[in-house]
Amino acid sequence: MAKRDSFASGLGVLAAMAGSAVGLGNLWRFPYLVGTNGGAAFIIIYLAFVFLLALPIMYSEFIIGRRSQANVFSAYKVLAPGTKWCTVGLIYVLASLFIISFYCVVGGWTINYFWKAITFQFSVADTSVLGSMFNNTVTSSVEPLVYMLIFLGATALIVMAGIKDGIERYTKIMMPVLFIIVVVVAIRSMTLPGAGAGLEFLFKPDFSKVTGNTLLNALGQAFFSLSIGCGTIMTYGSYVNKKENIAGLSAETAITDTTFAIIAGLAIMPAVFAFGISPAEGPGLVFVTLPYIFAQLPFGAFLAILFFFMLFIAAITSSISQLEVIVSYLKEEFNMSRKLAIFLSLAVIVIFGVLCSLSQGTLADVKIFGLNFFDFFDQTSANIFLPLGGFFAVIFVGWKMKKPDVVDEFTSGGTRKLNKFFVNFSYYSIKYLAPIVVAVVLISGLI
C-alpha cells in the first residue's frame, strides 16, 4: 500500500487545526447566536463549555486518530477490532456531510459579498437597502448556487492537492493574514462613538433569559466552533507523526479559536449598537450590518473588501477539513482514488447544498421537523451529531482504551516529560467530566 500522506511540521498541524476551528462559526454564527440568545450570558455559558469540554474531546479525537493512523471509520476498527465501535465513525461522516452541506451555501455568500465589495455595491448607508440586498442575495434561486459551486470547487481543489501540499501549505499562509484583518476591524468597531452599549451587551450578563435551549445552543456552538465531535481532529490527527505534542496542539487550537470568537464579537457588536441595529438580526447579522458600517467609515470600502475576503478564507480553511473527513473515509474504506472520493462526496454535497440554498427562498415552506433544510442541517449537526460524536470519542478513550496506551499518546511514546498530575487530570476529564457534561446538557436540551 502506498505510504499515507502526512503533515510536514508541527506548525503545519497547528495551522490546519486552527484553520479548521476558526471559520464561519466564529465570524458569522457566533455573533448572531450571541445576538439572538441574549448576549453576555450566552458567552459565559459558551466559554464554560469550551473550558470544560474542548480539551478532553480534542485529546480523545487526536489520540484515536494518531494511534490508529486511519480514517474515522477504520480508526475504531484498528483500535477495537471485532467490535461495533466502527459504526460511531459513521456519525462523523454524516455530521461532516450535514455541516458542509449548509456551510458551502454560506461560503458562497461570502464570495458573493466579496464580489459586491470589490465592485463597490455597499455605498448606500441604509439598512433597509442592505437588508433587501441580503434577502435578494440568499433567496434567489440560481445566483447563490453558482457561488456555492465556486466555493465547493475551491474546497475540492485544495483537498485534491492532499495534506502537505494542499491543506498544510494554504492554511499556514492564510491563518495569520486572517488574524491581522479581524483585529483591524475590531479596533475600528470599538472606537466608534456609541460602541459602549455593544461592549455592555457582550460583557454584562442577564441570566434571566437563559433556557434549556440557550444551553443546547451554547453547547452546539462550542462543538461547532472548535470543530470537535465530527472527526476532523481525528482525521487530521491520523496524519500527524508520533513526535508531535497532542496536549500542546489541542490547547493552542482551543485558545486560538476562542480568541477569534471573542475578537469577532468585538468587531461586530460595538458597531451594531453604535449604528442602532438590532443584535437579534439572525443569520444576516454580519451580511447586513457590516456593509452598513463599512459604508459610513473612512476607508470603509477597503475594509469591506478585506473583511469579506477574510470571511471567505476562514470558511475555506474549515470546509476543507469537513471534506477531508468524508474523502479519507471513502478513499481508504472503499479503496478508491482521492479524485474519485472527492467527486462522489461532491455529488452528494451539491444535492444537499442546493436544498439548503433553495430553502432560503423557493423551498422555504418545505419543513423537516418544523425546520427548513438549511436549519435542519445546521441544527441537527451542531446540536445533536457533534455532541454525540464527542461523547463517543471520550467514552472510547476513557473506557475502552487502556490507560497506558492513552498515556503513551500524551507523552509521545514516553519521549515527552509531562507533569503526572496534568496527565491524570486530563485522563479523568476524558473518563468522567466530559461525558457527564455532554450527556446532561444534550438530554436536558432535547427534552
Ligand code: PFF
Ligand atoms: N469550526 C468551523 C467554524 O467555526 O466555522 C466549522 C466546522 C469545521 C465544524 C469543521 C465542523 C468541522 F468539522
